[in-house]
Amino acid sequence: MGGSFDNAFFDGPLVAVVHCVDTEGPIGGDVRRNPDGSKEFMDNWSDIKQSLRELVNDDYRNCHRDSFNFPLKFNWFIMDFTGFSTNPKNRICEYHDTYDNIKSLNTSIDAFHWHYHQPPKSGIGDQWSDDWDSSNEHYNILGRRILDREDFPEAFRAGGTIEDEKCSMWLNDNLMIDFSNRVSSMSEKTENIFDFNWFGAPMDWFPYNPSCGEITAKGDMRRVIARSVDIKSRLHELQYDEVLKAFNDALSSGNTTILSYFSHDHRDMREETSYAIQLVKKASEETGVPFRWMCAKDAVKQALRLPTRENDIQISVTGRNAFITFRHRMFQKNPFVYTLSKAGNIKYHKLDVKFHPACPQYYQSCTLEIPEETMKIGVACTDMSGDKCVSVVDVY
Numbered sequence: 017m018g019g020s021f022d023n024a025f026f027d028g029p030l031v032a033v034v035h036c037v038d039t040e041g042p043i044g045g046d047v048r049r050n051p052d053g054s055k056e057f058m059d060n061w062s063d064i065k066q067s068l069r070e071l072v073n074d075d076y077r078n079c080h081r082d083s084f085n086f087p088l089k090f091n092w093f094i095m096d097f098t099g100f101s102t103n104p105k106n107r108i109c110e111y112h113d114t115y116d117n118i119k120s121l122n123t124s125i126d127a128f129h130w131h132y133h134q135p136p137k138s139g140i141g142d143q144w145s146d147d148w149d150s151s152n153e154h155y156n157i158l159g160r161r162i163l164d165r166e167d168f169p170e171a172f173r174a175g176g177t178i179e180d181e182k183c184s185m186w187l188n189d190n191l192m193i194d195f196s197n198r199v200s201s202m203s204e205k206t207e208n209i210f211d212f213n214w215f216g217a218p219m220d221w222f223p224y225n226p227s228c229g230e231i232t233a234k235g236d237m238r239r240v241i242a243r244s245v246d247i248k249s250r251l252h253e254l255q256y257d258e259v260l261k262a263f264n265d266a267l268s269s270g271n272t273t274i275l276s277y278f279s280h281d282h283r284d285m286r287e288e289t290s291y292a293i294q295l296v297k298k299a300s301e302e303t304g305v306p307f308r309w310m311c312a313k314d315a316v317k318q319a320l321r322l323p324t325r326e327n328d329i330q331i332s333v334t335g336r337n338a339f340i341t342f343r344h345r346m347f348q349k350n351p352f353v354y355t356l357s358k359a360g361n362i363k364y365h366k367l368d369v370k371f372h373p374a375c376p377q378y379y380q381s382c383t384l385e386i387p388e389e390t391m392k393i394g395v396a397c398t399d400m401s402g403d404k405c406v407s408v409v410d411v412y
Contacts, residue, residue, distance in 0.1 A: 025321055029266040031307040032315035033082070033296055035289070036195055036244050036278035038131045038173060040095045041114040043282050044106035057282045059106065061117050067284050072122045080293050083306030088293070091312045092118050092281075093131035093173045093195075096160075099153030101139030111160040118281070127311035128167065130191075132157070133175030134183075144175060146209045148182035155364040159354040159394070163362060168352070168396035168404045171195055171312040173244070173278070178212045184231045188239045189349040192402045193316050195276060197243040199232075200252045213251065218243065221262040221273040223316055238347070240316055244276035247288040259295040263303040272319045276312070313402045322401035329395050329407035330378070336386050338393055341378035342369075342405075346397035353384055355411075356392040363387065386411060 044059035058064045070076060077087035094115045097107040108114075115128065135153055136145040145151065161167050171193040174183065179196060187194060199214035206215065217232035218224050223242040227235025246252040254277050262275035277292055279285045300307045310318070317324070328343035329351075340353065346369075353365040367382040384393065394408040 025318055026272065026308075029270055029305045030272045030318070031262050031266050031296075031300070031305055032272055032274045032310040032318055033307050034091055034195070034242075034244065034274060034276040034310055034312050034315050035089070035292070036091045036093055036173060036276060036312065037281055037285070038095065038278060039092045039114050039118055039281045040131065041097070041108055041117065041282065042106070045104050047105055057280075058284070059282075064281055065117065065121060067286055068118075068121055068281065070286055071289055072126075074122065077125075082309045083300060084308055086309055087125065089309040089311065090123070090126045091129060091171070091195075092123065092126055093129045093171070093278075094118065094169075095131040095133060095175070096157045097133075097141075098157060099135040099139075099151050100141040102141040104140075105142050107141070111157065112164060114281075115161070115165065127171075127313065128169070129171040129173070129195075129312060130158075130161075130169035131173045131175065134178075144178055144210055146178070146180065148180055148186060156362065158352055158396075159362045159364055162352060162394040162396045162406055163354055163356050163392055163408060166394075166406050166408050168398070168406050170398060170402050170404050171316075176210065176212065177214065178209055179231055180209060181229065181231070184226065184237070184239075185228075188228075188237050190352075192239050192347045192398055192400075193313055194239060194241045195244045195278075195312055197232075197241050198245060198252075199243060200245050200258075202252045217241075221265055221275055223274060223319055240320070242274050242276055242312070242316060244278050247277045247279055247292050254292060254295065256295050256298065260299045260302065263299040263305045263307075266305050267303050272315075274315045274319055275307075276315075317401055317403075324401055324403055325399040327397065327399040327403065327405040329397065329405050331393055331395060331407055331409045333386070333393075333409070333411060338384040338386055338411075340367075340382050340384060340395055342380040342397065343378055344399050345371075345379050347400055347402070348397050351382065352394075352396045353382070354394045355384075355387055355390045356394070357387070358389045358391050 043057040134145040135151040174196040177198040199217040203213040203215040227233040325344040
């Protein structure tokens with residue numbers, strides 16, 4: 017087919033299909049109902065996992081292999097319901113609860129990223145904040161992911177797809193890949209950020225760099241935004257002409273386009289997943305353009321031809337100081353550096369980095385003054401192609 021995925025980019029028209037799942041766990045309490053009065057959401061892990069097992073088992077994945085004979089892949093954008101003071105929808109308020117439950121399924125071939133609902137200043141559970149500065153819980157969540165699970169997300173989806181300018185600037189300093197662009201033919205202009213549907217954003221299937229001050233416009237920011245639309249929701253239903261456009265765009269350009277759509281784990285995903293797969297297969301057959309089930313990060317790398325650098329983080333502890341080095345240049349303005357105390361508390365350390373372009377061992381470095389009673393140091397970053405690197409060491 018003109019190329020492979022072993023050690024090089026695929027050459028020729030290709031559609032990278034990215035199925036995103038906003039993975040939030042059970043939702044109960046007084047929530048929306050379907051028109052027939054039944055519950056819209058599943059309110060326990062047993063029901064959620066029962067529905068997901070049909071999608072992630074090997075038989076289903078292998079039945080829906082892509083043009084390169086790779087099995088079906090999902091992208092789990094994990095949410096931790098933490099940082100709120102109330103819980104009207106009876107969510108599970110524990111770090112890693114969603115992450116661990118999805119990991120317990122047959123998901124080893126899948127990608128795990130980050131979905132985040134910013135808590136409002138009021139702390140009221142499940143209300144969406146219109147201000148990125150209303151909470152610093154995002155630092156706690158990422159720190160726990162690094163220290164407790166030695167993992168770090170390579171892609172992001174905003175809660176409610178809401179992004180204000182402060183959020184955009186924070187992402188530009190910290191996370192390269194964003195799959196929050198929800199624009200569709202059903203999007204409408206609104207001044208209400210809680211109805212933010214990305215009206216006016218690019219509707220093509222190629223990722224873009226947003227503009228500083230207007231994330232729905234193309235510009236010269238460092239971060240990359242990809243479009244991902246609802247498969248089936250009150251706002252939008254994926255149509256064949258949208259899928260076909262992704263394949264025709266790849267055919268006319270001779271390059272890779274990204275077709276992405278999203279689901280929620282606490283809604284039954286089985287029917288809509290099958291629906292989307294059939295649209296993809298039909299468009300591939302009609303156009304003759306191959307498709308590949310892909311990780312969100314790998315899809316962006318393939319589309320933008322971003323080579324892997326295989327970064328490496330080394331943490332050297334001497335006395336009360338930790339010297340931290342990075343083999344290659346990181347995307348982050350400041351690396352994610354955390355300490356874990358003997359009491360179980362984590363702390364984020366915003367450290368400036370130094371550049372060492374002539375040093376053969378490392379390209380960037382920073383120094384941490386280790387707080388007393390520290391048990392662990394955790395450091396994470398992504399390189400300039402979005403690939404993560406995580407290092408966690410015990411102290412004393």
